[in-house]
Amino acid sequence: MQGIGGPELLIILVIILLLFGAKKLPELAKGLGKSMKEFKKATQEVQDDFQEAMDAVDTDKKPATPAKDAPAEKSVPKKVPES
Template sequence: MMSIGFTEILLILVVILLLFGAKRIPELAKALGRASNEYKKAKEVFQKESEDLMETVEKRAETETKVNQE
């Protein structure tokens, strides 16, 4: 498996600097940070909703099992 070394990272940073310019890099970093936070929040909401759904399904299954046993 290939790993990225210091030289490759430095080259990527230089290309980014050339493409976007020094003034736009802080703006891009802020936007990337905001996007990362939104992703984390959406992930947490999705996990919570899926856990709630699983609890509902399990409770329903237990109820149906009890009804069928009687």
Template sequence: MFSSIGIPGLIIILVIILIIFGPSKLPKLGRSIGESMKNFKESTKGVMDDDDEVKKEEKL
């Protein structure tokens, strides 16, 4: 996905984000995105674990 954008495209995107949110909001934005990704991974792991348990019970 990112291989088609290239380095110049990524730099332009980062500059636009910097202009929109400003330098003071970027750390907060990055932290909230990181926490969201962590919560998403934890919830999908829980769903996958539940799915594995259901499959094990069906085999019995």
């Protein structure tokens, strides 16, 4: 199957012009442009969220190695109040 060529595109545009009229075409084009802008924005947000999630997973996988000179942390028992 080949792509849409010049004559086919012209026929489609004439059919659209006949269906909607010359006055409605600018409104339709404006609506289509807004829709495409919102779609691109939404896909970019999804890609950003996915990348953030992947970065978070990568940082969780890295083992935390304590520094050799750092003292080890001691656990301090909690005091229980007497009743």
